[in-house]
Amino acid sequence: MRFARSLNTRLVLSHLAVSLVSIALMAGFAGRFIFQAAIGETEHNLQGLAFAAGNALELPLQELSGGTTDKQHIQDMLSRMFADTPDMQFTVYQPDGFPLVDSSNNLPIRANRANAPEVIEALESELGRGVNIRPDSRGEQMMHVAALIQREIEVTGILRLSIPLAPTQQAARQSFFLLMAVTLLIVSGVSLVGWVLANNLARPIQILTQAARNMESGDLSVRVKPSGPQELQLLAEAFNSMANRLQSNLSQLRAFVANASHELRTPLTVVKLRAEALREGALEEPEVATRFLSEIETEIDRLVRMVNDLLDLSRMEAGMDSGKRTLLNLGAIAHEVYETFGIRATRAEVELTLDLEPGLPPVLGNEGQLRRVFYNLVENAIKYTPCKGQVEMLLRSGPNPNTVRLLVRDSGPGIAPEHLPHVFERFYRAEITQPRPGVVRGSGLGLAIAKSIVESHGGEIGVSSQVGNGTTIWADLPSVS
Ligand SMILES: Nc1ncnc2c1ncn2[C@@H]1O[C@H](COP(=O)(O)OP(=O)(O)OP(=O)(O)O)[C@@H](O)[C@H]1O
Numbered sequence: 408m409r410f411a412r413s414l415n416t417r418l419v420l421s422h423l424a425v426s427l428v429s430i431a432l433m434a435g436f437a438g439r440f441i442f443q444a445a446i447g448e449t450e451h452n453l454q455g456l457a458f459a460a461g462n463a464l465e466l467p468l469q470e471l472s473g474g475t476t477d478k479q480h481i482q483d484m485l486s487r488m489f490a491d492t493p494d495m496q497f498t499v500y501q502p503d504g505f506p507l508v509d510s511s512n513n514l515p516i517r518a519n520r521a522n523a524p525e526v527i528e529a530l531e532s533e534l535g536r537g538v539n540i541r542p543d544s545r546g547e548q549m550m551h552v553a554a555l556i557q558r559e560i561e562v563t564g565i566l567r568l569s570i571p572l573a574p575t576q577q578a579a580r581q582s583f584f585l586l587m588a589v590t591l592l593i594v595s596g597v598s599l600v601g602w603v604l605a606n607n608l609a610r611p612i613q614i615l616t617q618a619a620r621n622m623e624s625g626d627l628s629v630r631v632k633p634s635g636p637q638e639l640q641l642l643a644e645a646f647n648s649m650a651n652r653l654q655s656n657l658s659q660l661r662a663f664v665a666n667a668s669h670e671l672r673t674p675l676t677v678v679k680l681r682a683e684a685l686r687e688g689a690l691e692e693p694e695v696a697t698r699f700l701s702e703i704e705t706e707i708d709r710l711v712r713m714v715n716d717l718l719d720l721s722r723m724e725a726g727m728d729s730g731k732r733t734l735l736n737l738g739a740i741a742h743e744v745y746e747t748f749g750i751r752a753t754r755a756e757v758e759l760t761l762d763l764e765p766g767l768p769p770v771l772g773n774e775g776q777l778r779r780v781f782y783n784l785v786e787n788a789i790k791y792t793p794c795k796g797q798v799e800m801l802l803r804s805g806p807n808p809n810t811v812r813l814l815v816r817d818s819g820p821g822i823a824p825e826h827l828p829h830v831f832e833r834f835y836r837a838e839i840t841q842p843r844p845g846v847v848r849g850s851g852l853g854l855a856i857a858k859s860i861v862e863s864h865g866g867e868i869g870v871s872s873q874v875g876n877g878t879t880i881w882a883d884l885p886s887v888s
């Protein structure tokens with residue numbers, strides 16, 4: 408039953424079924440048509456012969472009635488006429504139905520409706536002819552055609568020609584069988600085409616099914632070669648891109664877990680080492696103990712910050728933290744962040760400036776999250792820019808209509824081109840860029856969080872930087888006009 412359920416079998420069977428039904432219908436109609444046409448043609452030929460022979464008999468019959476010739480002469484004349492067709496039988500009747508001459512030499516009885524209906528029909532019909540098909544005494548089907556013999560309008564006799572139908576039927580049967588043989592050949596061809604088509608359809612589906620099974624059992628590297636009809640090729644392409652996506656997501660996930668464990672391990676190791684040192688005697692030296700405790704505190708702060716960042720990131724990426732959105736004036740937020748970083752910038756000897764384009768439209772967003780974008784960008788800029796450097800915060804109308812662009816530009820060391828495409832990845836830190844002395848290294852989540860926030864607001868974030876020439880990070884947010 409499973410076999411019959413396969414696409415392949417179904418398609419071949421349906422092709423076969425359609426072909427067989429067509430053949431059956433054709434056999435019915437064509438068979439009938441061929442037999443009727445053959446009999447019609449025989450009848451037509453026989454009629455032609457009967458009328459031609461009837462015309463030829465017109466004079467001899469007149470002579471017979473005048474007594475200048477005899478029946479034998481008429482019989483010989485007809486026998487000569489049909490010498491080429493030995494199956495042909497003929498009978499000449501008088502207008503009153505009595506037979507005159509017969510090819511068998513045995514005269515039949517007087518024609519009546521029962522024994523020679525064609526003769527009566529010829530006498531009665533306007534066309535002067537009659538046809539009848541009936542079995543003879545041996546049961547063989549015979550065709551009888553009768554034609555009037557006339558002299559002007561006077562009927563002088565009736566000629567009846569009879570031939571067996573078996574040769575005609577045999578010829579028709581042969582044509583019919585030939586037709587059926589050709590049809591069967593066509594059906595075989597159609598079935599073969601059906602089989603090829605079915606294979607063409609079923610094969611890619613089988614390959615896809617196998618690929619999906621392999622993927623289910625953990626092999627994400629499996630890909631399929633698009634083949635078959637266009638729809639299946641599209642399906643194969645969709646399958647491949649799904650597999651690519653899954654594979655890349657999985658490898659990102661693995662990298663993320665590895666990075667996260669690594670980042671968590673470092674501060675935990677420091678905490679453990681300092682705690683051990685305290686237990687093993689450092690507690691006796693208050694100065695060392697205080698230093699160790701403050702290191703433990705710093706590492707724990709780092710840990711708490713990292714775990715919070717990670718939590719926020721995963722909540723945002725899962726779309727759970729879209730927060731309350733209101734119409735916001737980005738200028739006011741930029742101003743607040745500018746004030747917040749004022750003291751830090753002064754302490755770092757970095758000149759922090761704020762430049763707002765007047766009359767910018769508001770943005771629909773979550774205030775806390777957008778403040779965090781500003782915060783992370785400005786924090787990086789101050790952190791990586793050496794003393795006497797500059798950091799600018801700018802708000803402009805964006806390059807696309809209905810967007811507001813925020814830029815944080817610094818005069819810091821810049822980011823090397825090989826690192827640029829990765830700075831928005833989680834845990835990514837360009838090793839060359841070291842924060843200024845005295846600043847603790849971050850964990851590489853700040854820009855990933857900023858990107859996640861900007862994108863969840865329907866915006867875009869990007870970076871341009873040249874080593875030695877500073878860095879500019881921009882974020883375009885859709886505005887409400
Ligand atoms: N203004 C900048 N100048 C130079 N390098 C930068 C600048 N901003 C970011 N980077 C580089 O990009 C990396 C990623 O920045 P990101 O803010 O994501 O992480 P972080 O600052 O190292 O850590 P965190 O922000 O989590 O405290 C940084 O480590 C740094 O190498």
Ligand SMILES: [Mg+2]
Nearest residue numbers: 787849853854
């Ligand atoms: Mg940062």
